[in-house]
Amino acid sequence: MPRSAPARAPITSPAAATVFTTVLTEGPVSRVDVARRTGLSSAAVTKAARPFIEAGYLEELASEGRTTPGAGRPANPLAIRPDREYFVGVKITGDDLIGVVTDLRADVRASAHHALKSHDVGHVVRALADLVGELLSGPTPDGTSNLRERAYCLGVAVSGDVDRASGVVRYSPFLGWRDVPLASLLEDATGLTATLENDVKALAVAEQWFGEGVGASSFALVTVGTGIGSALVVNGDLVRGAHGVAGEIGHVPVADGGPSCHCGGQGCVEAIASTEAILVRARDVSGEPALTMEDAVVRARGGDEPLRAVFAGAGHAIGLGLAALVNLFGPERVVVSGEGVATYDLFEDQIRRTFAVQAFGSAARCGLVIRPLPFEEWARGAAAVAIQSLFVAESV
Amino acid sequence: MPRSAPARAPITSPAAATVFTTVLTEGPVSRVDVARRTGLSSAAVTKAARPFIEAGYLEELASEGRTTPGAGRPANPLAIRPDREYFVGVKITGDDLIGVVTDLRADVRASAHHALKSHDVGHVVRALADLVGELLSGPTPDGTSNLRERAYCLGVAVSGDVDRASGVVRYSPFLGWRDVPLASLLEDATGLTATLENDVKALAVAEQWFGEGVGASSFALVTVGTGIGSALVVNGDLVRGAHGVAGEIGHVPVADGGPSCHCGGQGCVEAIASTEAILVRARDVSGEPALTMEDAVVRARGGDEPLRAVFAGAGHAIGLGLAALVNLFGPERVVVSGEGVATYDLFEDQIRRTFAVQAFGSAARCGLVIRPLPFEEWARGAAAVAIQSLFVAESV
Numbered sequence: 001m002p003r004s005a006p007a008r009a010p011i012t013s014p015a016a017a018t019v020f021t022t023v024l025t026e027g028p029v030s031r032v033d034v035a036r037r038t039g040l041s042s043a044a045v046t047k048a049a050r051p052f053i054e055a056g057y058l059e060e061l062a063s064e065g066r067t068t069p070g071a072g073r074p075a076n077p078l079a080i081r082p083d084r085e086y087f088v089g090v091k092i093t094g095d096d097l098i099g100v101v102t103d104l105r106a107d108v109r110a111s112a113h114h115a116l117k118s119h120d121v122g123h124v125v126r127a128l129a130d131l132v133g134e135l136l137s138g139p140t141p142d143g144t145s146n147l148r149e150r151a152y153c154l155g156v157a158v159s160g161d162v163d164r165a166s167g168v169v170r171y172s173p174f175l176g177w178r179d180v181p182l183a184s185l186l187e188d189a190t191g192l193t194a195t196l197e198n199d200v201k202a203l204a205v206a207e208q209w210f211g212e213g214v215g216a217s218s219f220a221l222v223t224v225g226t227g228i229g230s231a232l233v234v235n236g237d238l239v240r241g242a243h244g245v246a247g248e249i250g251h252v253p254v255a256d257g258g259p260s261c262h263c264g265g266q267g268c269v270e271a272i273a274s275t276e277a278i279l280v281r282a283r284d285v286s287g288e289p290a291l292t293m294e295d296a297v298v299r300a301r302g303g304d305e306p307l308r309a310v311f312a313g314a315g316h317a318i319g320l321g322l323a324a325l326v327n328l329f330g331p332e333r334v335v336v337s338g339e340g341v342a343t344y345d346l347f348e349d350q351i352r353r354t355f356a357v358q359a360f361g362s363a364a365r366c367g368l369v370i371r372p373l374p375f376e377e378w379a380r381g382a383a384a385v386a387i388q389s390l391f392v393a394e395s396v
Numbered sequence: 397m398p399r400s401a402p403a404r405a406p407i408t409s410p411a412a413a414t415v416f417t418t419v420l421t422e423g424p425v426s427r428v429d430v431a432r433r434t435g436l437s438s439a440a441v442t443k444a445a446r447p448f449i450e451a452g453y454l455e456e457l458a459s460e461g462r463t464t465p466g467a468g469r470p471a472n473p474l475a476i477r478p479d480r481e482y483f484v485g486v487k488i489t490g491d492d493l494i495g496v497v498t499d500l501r502a503d504v505r506a507s508a509h510h511a512l513k514s515h516d517v518g519h520v521v522r523a524l525a526d527l528v529g530e531l532l533s534g535p536t537p538d539g540t541s542n543l544r545e546r547a548y549c550l551g552v553a554v555s556g557d558v559d560r561a562s563g564v565v566r567y568s569p570f571l572g573w574r575d576v577p578l579a580s581l582l583e584d585a586t587g588l589t590a591t592l593e594n595d596v597k598a599l600a601v602a603e604q605w606f607g608e609g610v611g612a613s614s615f616a617l618v619t620v621g622t623g624i625g626s627a628l629v630v631n632g633d634l635v636r637g638a639h640g641v642a643g644e645i646g647h648v649p650v651a652d653g654g655p656s657c658h659c660g661g662q663g664c665v666e667a668i669a670s671t672e673a674i675l676v677r678a679r680d681v682s683g684e685p686a687l688t689m690e691d692a693v694v695r696a697r698g699g700d701e702p703l704r705a706v707f708a709g710a711g712h713a714i715g716l717g718l719a720a721l722v723n724l725f726g727p728e729r730v731v732v733s734g735e736g737v738a739t740y741d742l743f744e745d746q747i748r749r750t751f752a753v754q755a756f757g758s759a760a761r762c763g764l765v766i767r768p769l770p771f772e773e774w775a776r777g778a779a780a781v782a783i784q785s786l787f788v789a790e791s792v
Binding site for chain 1: 612613614626628630631633635636637638639640641642643644645647648649650651652653654659660661662663664712713716719720721722723724725726727728729753754756757758759761762
């Protein structure tokens with residue numbers, strides 16, 4: 001069972017959550033500015049902020065940036081005390097566990113990996129509890145206490161169909177799991193409050209609160225690699241899909257009559273641009289059935305035109321998928337990331353060219369950020385979900 | 397200038413708007429049920445409902461359905477008095493004005509058409525004011541007064557880029573207009589409060605409040621005809637697009653290397669399935685450059701296989717576009733409508749077949765409603781926007 005946490009962030013009302021979230025994601029910010037951005041009155045902001053200051057989550061800076069005691073003047077900026085609480089984030093892959101400890105602003109303070117020997121649920125739960133124990137065994141940065149003393153929440157990211165509200169992994173193809181009540185198993189094993197989320201959605205939460213999505217009411221995160229997926233934020237909320245499916249940019253059909261996809265469709269983005277699809281095509285055009293991805297990348301970078309065309313073709317399919325997404329949604333910004341983007345020098349140009357041609361009118365103004373994704377980022381996404389769970393547990 | 401309206405719907409708070417909207421779209425409904433559905437307390441519901449009852453917008457039914465005086469018991473259902481206020485909706489096309497008067501529930505009480513002799517702004521404004529005058533000249537259904545006495549709001553639907561918040565038609569290709577401040581011109585000419593909306597979005601409002609979208613937190617309306625467009629509702633809100641573009645399903649690229657589209661892209665849904673694209677292709681396969689759409693439809697219905705394949709090809713492209721939309725968004729339901737759907741017997745099967753193949757996993761459970769769209773519906777959509785403007789004018 002999770003430990004009780006009497007002195008924790010006192011989220012007692014929607015206004016409290018709004019004020020704290022605003023300072024967390026946009027601070028330091030004065031009460032007057034919080035009021036302006038949230039539509040609350042200055043008095044409501046002051047009232048909502050006080051318990052957070054008392055509990056040590058927020059502090060008031062003097063106008064020059066120094067800490068000032070007491071209630072202070074409304075113009076003094078409010079700031080987060082990031083070390084007031086720590087959060088554990090773990091990404092479970094088919095091969096290993098990647099874990100981080102972050103502060104309240106999702107800055108990573110510690111990290112660790114454990115290999116997974118099997119996909120047995122009991123084994124994974126024990127390995128994850130060990131990893132959490134290791135991550136939290138160190139001292140706090142100020143040396144006054146132990147990370148564990150200020151950690152209450154665990155976020156876990158898994159690819160597949162994850163029901164955040166009930167804490168159940170409905171289906172994970174990589175783990176071979178169906179309907180595993182992972183959150184409650186992990187709460188028993190770690191003593192932390194656990195929140196599960198689909199891994200791509202978890203990354204999107206990190207972007208929304210602490211990355212490219214800050215200040216954007218709508219954006220999309222697209223991940224490219226073994227699979228191709230996305231998470232969409234519209235009007236500040238993650239799109240979850242009425243039937244549990246949303247953001248499946250990998251299964252947007254862009255090439256009528258194109259290659260068959262494992263989903264049963266044809267010409268899906270993933271059937272052309274996933275790591276596996278690129279490799280199959282590279283072996284085909286080179287006539288070398290044993291060609292490795294590493295070699296294909298080296299030779300494409302060295303100027304092998306047929307292989308360069310395979311990567312460009314993948315970039316073209318991704319660009320078509322992005323155009324579909326942006327013409328339908330009109331997000332302010334799209335981040336394209338994922339392990340497949342480690343080789344993005346081979347397809348970034350084509351992604352941008354195709355997107356520019358197919359984006360409709362002013363939708364082309366959507367900002368396109370293409371960048372690699374360090375694997376630890378997935379675990380940081382899980383920690384961001386744990387941070388977010390402070391505020392939205394009731395509404396999810 | 398709009399007339400002042402002292403005795404109108406007293407929307408004084410978000411709770412008042414929520415309560416009234418709930419009764420409007422889901423009533424008759426008891427206060428207890430309103431409280432359950434909205435999360436408000438019963439006391440808050442009673443307090444919010446009272447001014448509406450006093451102003452004649454709501455009434456209380458006895459449990460048996462009879463009207464009962466006084467505050468009544470909380471179990472007595474609240475119901476809308478639909479004839480308390482009338483709304484005018486007008487759709488402007490390149491050729492004519494289609495106008496309706498509806499009651500509060502968007503039921504049509506009167507309708508009229510005027511041909512447009514030119515696209516000159518002054519001419520259109522005068523013709524629209526004449527149409528409104530004609531529409532409102534009749535008596536109310538109960539004969540106690542004149543429609544005009546209970547009409548304050550005008551909704552206007554135009555295809556193209558419409559800025560609802562400022563009441564400006566930014567760009568209308570059919571009218572050849574740029575940056576026309578139509579709402580204020582119409583307010584001066586009619587004395588009604590005018591709200592402009594893009595025509596597809598207006599139709600979506602009618603569906604959301606009074607049609608297939610009632611009770612669905614997410615749905616999409618797709619219109620097929622001269623152009624192919626859509627409006628998306630996610631978490632109860634219309635998706636407007638950060639850069640002014642959203643819902644452009646006509647410009648989702650589904651056929652890599654397919655026909656060129658007027659947008660500059662290739663293989664867009666609209667380049668394959670618009671009325672014009674179908675006709676071009678039908679003339680091509682028949683070898684008859686003067687073939688009319690009417691003849692193509694008659695012959696396809698009569699069993700002409702090459703022509704049947706042209707319509708099926710359009711259905712296939714629409715099915716691919718729907719799969720893209722549904723795999724990305726996961727709406728509860730999609731309505732496919734529009735003047736092109738008058739011939740939907742020729743492509744409904746193929747739309748459904750393609751959608752079934754390309755929808756990802758449980759996204760295939762999305763309900764697909766395919767039906768023709770009487771032209772008057774566009775005007776009813778405009779009236780629905782006027783009704784909605786009662787509640788959300790501040791937030792748009």
